[in-house]
Amino acid sequence: MAALVDATVEQVGTLAELTDMLVGLERTISSLQAARDGVLAVGSRLALQVADEAEHPDFGDLTTRTVAAEMAAALRVSDRTVQARMTEAVWRVERFPLVWAAQGTGRISAAHARAICDAAEHLEDAADRDAYSAEMVPFAESGSPNRVSRHGRRVAERFQSRSVDERHKDAREKRSVWVKDVGDGMSQLGLLGPAALVHGAFERLTQMAQGVQEQGEAQAQAPSHEPESPEREDVDQRTVAQLRADLALDLLLTGAPAGHDTPEGLLAAIQGAVSVTVPVTTLMGHGTTPAELDGRTPIDTGTAKALAGAASGWDRILTHPITGALLAVDRYRPGSELKRHLRARDQRCRFPACGYAARDCDIDHHHDAARGGPTAVRNLGHLCRRHHVLKHHSPWVVEVLGDGAYAWTSPTGRVYLDRPQPQNTVTFVEDHALAPF
Structure with a gap:
C-alpha cells in the first residue's frame, strides 16, 4: 500500500495549501524572532548609553541588569534569561547583520541563522564575517540547519586568521557543568569540556559498562549446582546507556578528584547536599503528594524515604492543614531557627x-x-x-x-x-x- 495513492485531487490540493501555509507561518515566525532580537539589542544599547553618559565604573553591567529585570518582569521570566538573550541578540545583530537581515525577511529561519553564526563565532574581522555571511545565506536557503552548520565550519576556516590551537585555548574558558530538570524525578547533568577529555570519559564509561555486562553474562552462563533451580534473577539487566549513567554518578559522588585535591584531602571529603521536602503522609506511605528536591523537582518516594532515614538531622516544617500556609519550623537538633524558617518559607x-x-x-x-x-x-x-x-x-x-x-x-x-x-x-x-x- 503506497501512501496517498488513494487520496483525491481535492485532498492533495488541501495538503499543498497546508504546506504553503506552514511555510508562510515559519517565515513570519522567523521574521518576528529577528525583530525580537532587534528590540533586545536596542535595550542593551540603551543600557550602555545610560552608563556611558553617566560614566559608570562598571561599564554598564548594573544598568544592563536593571534593563533586563524590567523586561523580564513584564514577560514573567528570569532576568538572567533576558540578559542572556540580550547578549546573544547584540552578538548576532552587530556581528552578523547580513544573517540577521536575511532572517528578518524570512529567507532563513532562526535555526539556520544560529547555525551560520555559531560556525563563525571566532571570525574577528568584520569584512571576513560579511564575506562569510554572503556565501552562507544562499546556501542556507536550500539546506537544513545541520548541513548549514557542517558547511559553515568549512567555509569559516577559509577566513580564520587564528590557528585551531589559539581558538581552542579561548574555547576552554567556557568549560562548565549544568543541571536541567526534566520531570518525573529525573534531571540531566550537562558538561562542556575539551573534546578529547569528554570523549575519553565517555569511552571509559562505555568500557566499564561493557565490563559489567560481560561479568553478568558470565555469571548467567556458569553451571548451577541445583539442576532444577529457577532462572537466576540476580543477573544485571541494565543496558549500556543505563550502566554509563549509574557508573558516572557513582564516580562523581564517591570518587576522589585525582590531581585536584588538597594535601589534606579536603576535596575528597566533600559530599553533595540537597534539600528535600517530604509530606509526612508520604513517609507513612498513605499520601500521593510526591517529595520535592530543592522545592521544585518531584522525586520518587523510595529516594525520599532513604534520604530522610539517613539524615542525621532535618527540619520539620509545620503547615496549616487547611490552607497549607507555613506555621513554624523546628528541628530535632536545635540550630539557627530563624534561618531555617526563612529558608523553608522562601525556598x-x-x-x-x-x-x-x-x-x-x-x-x-x-x-x-x-x-x-x-x-x-x-x-x-x-x-x-x-x-x-x-x-x-x-x-x-x-x-x-x-x-x-x-x-x-x-x-x-x-x-x-x-x-x-x-x-x-x-x-x-x-x-x-x-x-x-
Missing part, C-alpha cells in the same frame, strides 16, 4: 521569576539593620546576590506586604507581586455532608 530568591534556591542566596533586611530594621521574620527574606545588588543599587524598590509577599516596583513604575512558593504539603478539607441515618 528561592524572592525577585519575580528568579529560581535560585534559598540556600544559595543572601538573607536581606528589607529595612536596613543599620537604620533600626529588626532581625525578624517580617523584615527578612532571601535574595540571590544578583538581585540583592539590584535592590540596593538600582531604581528597583521592594515593599513588604505581609505573609511573606513582596511588591517590586520597576524603574518604569510597573508593580510585580511575588509570593512565597506554596509549601509541598497535604491539606485537608472538612466534609460537611451529613451521613445518612
